[in-house]
Amino acid sequence: MSLPKLEFFYDIVSPYSYIAAARLDRFDGLAEVVWRPFLLGGVFKAAGNSAPLHVPAKGMHMPTDLRR
Secondary structure (H helix, E strand, C coil): CCCCEEEEEECCCCHHHHHHHCCHHHHCCCCEEEEEECCHHHHHHHHCCCCHHHCHHHHCCHHHHHHC
16 A cells, blocks of 8 residues: 655745655654645735834744744
């Protein structure tokens, strides 16, 4: 029987992607992890959004989020 697939979408410049990638080992033997690179900046642009570092209200919460 084959393992279920877990698609991991990540942007190499995202600290959140780094944190999530560091925890993927918990799926060893439970799922096949398929790495899917993408450009988060393109998603922000298409959604009319901006990265946390470019929005002061988001940026001030980012250090707390990353520590969590």
